[in-house]
Amino acid sequence: xxxxxxxxxxxxxxxxxxxxxxxxxxxxxxxxxxxxxxxxxxxxxxxxxxxxxxxxxxxxxxxxxxxxxxxxxxxxxxxxxxxxxxxxxxxxxxxxxxxxxxxxxxxxxxxxxxxxxxxxxxxxxxxxxxxxxxxxxxxxxxxxxxxxxxxxxxxxxxxxxxxxxxxxxxxxxxxxxxxxxxxxxxxxxxxxxxxxxxxxxxxxxxxxxxxxxxxxxxxxxxxxxxxxxxxxxxxxxxxxxxxxxxxxxxxxxxxxxxxxxxxxxxxxxxxxxxxxxxxxxxxxxxxxxxxxxxxxxxxxxxxxxxxxxxxxxxxxxxxxxxxxxxxxxxxxxxxxxxxxxxxxxxxxxxxxxxxxxxxxxxxxxxxxxxxxxxxxxxxxxxxxxxxxxxxxxxxxxxxxxxxxxxxxxxxxxxxxxxxxxxxxxxxxxxxxxxxxxxxxxxxxxxxxxxxxxxxxxxxxxxxxxxxxxxxxxxxxxxxxxxxxxxxxxxxxxxxxxxxxxx
Amino acid sequence: xxxxxxxxxxxxxxxxxxxxxxxxxxxxxxxxxxxxxxxxxxxxxxxxxxxxxxxxxxxxxxxxxxxxxxxxxxxxxxxxxxxxxxxxxxxxxxxxxxxxxxxxxxxxxxxxxxxxxxxxxxxxxxxxxxxxxxxxxxxxxxxxxxxxxxxxxxxxxxxxxxxxxxxxxxxxxxxxxxxxxxxxxxxxxxxxxxxxxxxxxxxxxxxxxxxxxxxxxxxxxxxxxxxxxxxxxxxx
Numbered sequence: 001x002x003x004x005x006x007x008x009x010x011x012x013x014x015x016x017x018x019x020x021x022x023x024x025x026x027x028x029x030x031x032x033x034x035x036x037x038x039x040x041x042x043x044x045x046x047x048x049x050x051x052x053x054x055x056x057x058x059x060x061x062x063x064x065x066x067x068x069x070x071x072x073x074x075x076x077x078x079x080x081x082x083x084x085x086x087x088x089x090x091x092x093x094x095x096x097x098x099x100x101x102x103x104x105x106x107x108x109x110x111x112x113x114x115x116x117x118x119x120x121x122x123x124x125x126x127x128x129x130x131x132x133x134x135x136x137x138x139x140x141x142x143x144x145x146x147x148x149x150x151x152x153x154x155x156x157x158x159x160x161x162x163x164x165x166x167x168x169x170x171x172x173x174x175x176x177x178x179x180x181x182x183x184x185x186x187x188x189x190x191x192x193x194x195x196x197x198x199x200x201x202x203x204x205x206x207x208x209x210x211x212x213x214x215x216x217x218x219x220x221x222x223x224x225x226x227x228x229x230x231x232x233x234x235x236x237x238x239x240x241x242x243x244x245x246x247x248x249x250x251x252x253x254x255x256x257x258x259x260x261x262x263x264x265x266x267x268x269x270x271x272x273x274x275x276x277x278x279x280x281x282x283x284x285x286x287x288x289x290x291x292x293x294x295x296x297x298x299x300x301x302x303x304x305x306x307x308x309x310x311x312x313x314x315x316x317x318x319x320x321x322x323x324x325x326x327x328x329x330x331x332x333x334x335x336x337x338x339x340x341x342x343x344x345x346x347x348x349x350x351x352x353x354x355x356x357x358x359x360x361x362x363x364x365x366x367x368x369x370x371x372x373x374x375x376x377x378x379x380x381x382x383x384x385x386x387x388x389x390x391x392x393x394x395x396x397x398x399x400x401x402x403x404x405x406x407x408x409x410x411x412x413x414x415x416x417x418x419x420x421x422x423x424x425x426x427x428x429x430x431x432x433x434x435x436x437x438x439x440x441x442x443x444x445x446x447x448x449x450x451x452x453x454x455x456x457x458x459x460x461x462x463x464x465x466x467x468x469x470x471x472x473x474x475x476x477x478x479x480x481x482x483x484x485x486x487x488x489x490x491x492x493x494x495x496x497x498x499x500x501x502x
Numbered sequence: 503x504x505x506x507x508x509x510x511x512x513x514x515x516x517x518x519x520x521x522x523x524x525x526x527x528x529x530x531x532x533x534x535x536x537x538x539x540x541x542x543x544x545x546x547x548x549x550x551x552x553x554x555x556x557x558x559x560x561x562x563x564x565x566x567x568x569x570x571x572x573x574x575x576x577x578x579x580x581x582x583x584x585x586x587x588x589x590x591x592x593x594x595x596x597x598x599x600x601x602x603x604x605x606x607x608x609x610x611x612x613x614x615x616x617x618x619x620x621x622x623x624x625x626x627x628x629x630x631x632x633x634x635x636x637x638x639x640x641x642x643x644x645x646x647x648x649x650x651x652x653x654x655x656x657x658x659x660x661x662x663x664x665x666x667x668x669x670x671x672x673x674x675x676x677x678x679x680x681x682x683x684x685x686x687x688x689x690x691x692x693x694x695x696x697x698x699x700x701x702x703x704x705x706x707x708x709x710x711x712x713x714x715x716x717x718x719x720x721x722x723x724x725x726x727x728x729x730x731x732x733x734x735x736x737x738x
Contacts, residue, residue, distance in 0.1 A: 258629050259629065260593045271602060274598055278587060278598060281594070344584060345587045346584070347550075347582075348584060351550045351551075351577070353602045353651070489569060497553070
């Protein structure tokens, strides 16, 4: 490639980065975003420090874990296992780099520079620093000494190759999943089975595989090129996918015939029912909320992770957490963007002949319906013990009582518009780590109620208290609707203005 | 019907709306004209309680619209696509708005059938969500929704923009008709001076947030407005 082209690309990337920074600082929600970013920054820094210290004392840890094995053997064994788990966390946590490409498409900017920008900036991620901090100290300290510089370099190249391969594979899957949410479900299920196959069923061993591959590097360092080639191929697949999807997706997809739908079972709820029917259509007909539902389905399997472990059954904390997540994940995951889903037509809702209380009641009704369905679907977990079912029911009460109210309260402080129609095309703000921060207060309150009772020796009282609080909120729902309404009227203009701001 | 007192909205030091006094009587048809940035939409938004005024008040039927919801019972409005629920089919949207006004599906269907000329076969049973309609057809859905509500007060922001000439003429006739026969108070903004002087009996001319002229429409109004908007005058 000519030097001029590279120079041009670098200029373009700098310009895009500047625009991104501006859009961040000038955004309506800068304050909130900044706070979240700072907390995230601290967490990431902490994580990196942990990785670095583990990296430095890797030889000590390995000696303790596998006292009978040669250091290099055990080191080689853990690398692929690490990348396996790294891949899982990447699919859950890594955020997709975004750039609103539309304003640039008609300008004399090469499509390829836009795509390269998106593809290259995704390397800027803490995930791509951890392997370096984790493995490089050991390679420098031990591998170089014991196996020589050539092999050490082969290790370095392999690890970097795997890291970049993982990076692009995870992003590719996330991008695919943003169009079709089931892909993420399928991949997660697959990964769970791969892990089960190794660690529970012992059909094969990723450690052995890792050990064999890295063992070969001693005799044939050239093998290090395999991961590099994989990485390059994955980058290219990503690049192609991005390039082909730069077009607005409406152009590439044939519009199918749409028909009107009715939900007769909602008729008896009057206007509230009509609003719920609209919201169900919102969820079904738009990609973004649609994937929120699919994530909720995925969480139904959460119980399998915890309830199967006998060690966890003696404590109530996992039960509380799992119970909360299974019947509440929809409230949390869908509810965190409350009112934003309707941001595009919020003005219309405000001027229509409708009391805002009815709007709020519709939200409660929707939450209750979905939570009830998920609760019923999780009743078979009673197989693992009746206490599990009781806690699930208590947390179901808590969710439809308290969680729903908290989520609707925070909704009054969210005035960031979500563009439903463009959700899948190039606006890839999937479920990243940032949103989980909002869930902290939600998760902590039941534990705060439970903890003192547990310490005083009566955990059942704690559970009963959680149930009572949930029930109390449920029975006083009309009161909360009024409170939320009052609060909304104070914030109404700010929210509406935020939504108008595209 | 509408009473505006000392209404003011300031954005970054600049008064975008500043109306000391304005009264609109029941059954009047008002046309609002003015260049971009004159404050027409902001005025509408304050009338519909979508923006908080920095001062003053808007009264509908002697009641302040801010913090009140009674006016929603007799007011229908369409300012932009932000008023439409775009993932619904037009039919679903009409039924939804109808249900808010306690209208049965049958009566909504009856109304929609009466609008078939206006829709020109482009809205109903097309197998599309509102978001897939063109901007002009979205405007049609918005306007038709307003009329469905049989309002006493109708507020439309640039209804003639984006729609084809035939529909513009049909719309003009509809607006005249509901004003004359049903006594609906209409408040319409437009950049089309021909249409607005044709439809409205009273024209309000806005400039920099102020109503600088209040004209009862007559044969010379169009010329007067054209004179105001002509570029040569601006240069002088």
